[in-house]
Amino acid sequence: MTPPRPTQWNGEPCTARQITAIVTDAPFPQYWARHLVGTRRNIVEVDYGDQTFYIDDEAGEGWHKVTNGGSPRFAHSNITIDPGSILPREPGTGPRQSTDTITDDQLTALYDERDHLKAWLQRGVDQHMAFGLLRPDGTDEQLPCADWCYACRIDRTEAERDDAAAQLDNTYRERARLLALLAALLPGSVTAPAEDLDEPGWQILYLYIGGHQASWHIHPRDTDLFEHVEHVNPGHPRAAWDGHSTEEKYERIRHHTAALSRNTIETGAETVQFARRFVLTHPDRPDIAGVEFPTGLVIVADPELGLLAATSISEAISEDPDRLTVRWAPEPDTAPATTQGATP
Numbered sequence: 001m002t003p004p005r006p007t008q009w010n011g012e013p014c015t016a017r018q019i020t021a022i023v024t025d026a027p028f029p030q031y032w033a034r035h036l037v038g039t040r041r042n043i044v045e046v047d048y049g050d051q052t053f054y055i056d057d058e059a060g061e062g063w064h065k066v067t068n069g070g071s072p073r074f075a076h077s078n079i080t081i082d083p084g085s086i087l088p089r090e091p092g093t094g095p096r097q098s099t100d101t102i103t104d105d106q107l108t109a110l111y112d113e114r115d116h117l118k119a120w121l122q123r124g125v126d127q128h129m130a131f132g133l134l135r136p137d138g139t140d141e142q143l144p145c146a147d148w149c150y151a152c153r154i155d156r157t158e159a160e161r162d163d164a165a166a167q168l169d170n171t172y173r174e175r176a177r178l179l180a181l182l183a184a185l186l187p188g189s190v191t192a193p194a195e196d197l198d199e200p201g202w203q204i205l206y207l208y209i210g211g212h213q214a215s216w217h218i219h220p221r222d223t224d225l226f227e228h229v230e231h232v233n234p235g236h237p238r239a240a241w242d243g244h245s246t247e248e249k250y251e252r253i254r255h256h257t258a259a260l261s262r263n264t265i266e267t268g269a270e271t272v273q274f275a276r277r278f279v280l281t282h283p284d285r286p287d288i289a290g291v292e293f294p295t296g297l298v299i300v301a302d303p304e305l306g307l308l309a310a311t312s313i314s315e316a317i318s319e320d321p322d323r324l325t326v327r328w329a330p331e332p333d334t335a336p337a338t339t340q341g342a343t344p
Contacts, residue, residue, distance in 0.1 A: 187307030192239035210256035
């Protein structure tokens with residue numbers, strides 16, 4: 001004869017036996033076995049420490065738990081019973097029915113139990129697995145959620161997701177503040193409605209950096225930072241996307257940053273003590289007026305695009321530079337000059 005297996009609860013020895021008993025109600029609003037009240041069911045009686053409690057064993061899960069260390073990783077369902085209805089049950093046995101012996105009422109009860117278990121499993125995804133302990137003296141204690149509670153895992157995941165979303169929002173807000181500063185510094189900047197997005201309120205910021213276009217989408221929550229920027233319709237010349245990719249945009253910014261650095265190092269303020277005005281003439285285009293600053297940077301007023309900034313005259317008007325004529329305006333202590341061809 002095979003000796004009985006030792007029984008444990010939370011890894012410690014306990015006394016457990018398989019019984020059947022009549023299910024009774026419990027004072028918990030979401031008591032899982034309320035629909036079974038008054039029916040006889042397979043139960044495991046557990047004596048652990050100074051407590052006696054009962055767990056469901058209809059599918060053998062209760063006995064499996066106590067004979068495998070009683071670890072919390074094995075789920076169980078506490079159940080309340082009528083102590084006077086306890087009947088012993090041989091391990092591994094239980095009432096069984098066949099299609100010939102089961103009654104209509106018993107079959108209906110089985111279907112009801114199945115439907116209840118299915119609903120319980122579906123609810124279990126977002127309901128916390130916090131169990132209550134009902135003591136023999138009638139007092140009860142609410143226990144913390146089991147470590148396998150999926151609702152707790154969902155709560156933690158949602159909290160982490162919300163934190164990540166907040167960090168991302170803060171990052172985009174910081175980006176928008178920096179773009180708003182650039183828009184204030186660079187002439188010719190405009191915003192226009194983002195027609196490429198279905199969500200209303202989005203805008204596109206167009207900057208002209210070193211004579212080249214750079215654009216960014218602006219979230220509706222950040223548009224308040226760009227009230228100082230001229231707002232135009234999508235068909236405006238300065239709001240016409242030139243087809244640049246994200247990689248091209250940041251390559252243009254890198255190139256312009258390097259050019260600014262070179263001009264700052266190689267062209268000191270002592271070499272030119274004042275800004276110089278000029279006019280660019282071209283046989284096939286309207287004249288363009290501009291100003292060159294002591295650092296070598298220029299601002300030109302393009303009749304089609306408006307004000308543009310560039311690191312040099314040739315960068316400001318990059319098309320057909322050989323046919324450009326730069327006419328410098330007379331300035332104090334300088335003689336009027338006419339230069340054929342764009343200067344670098």
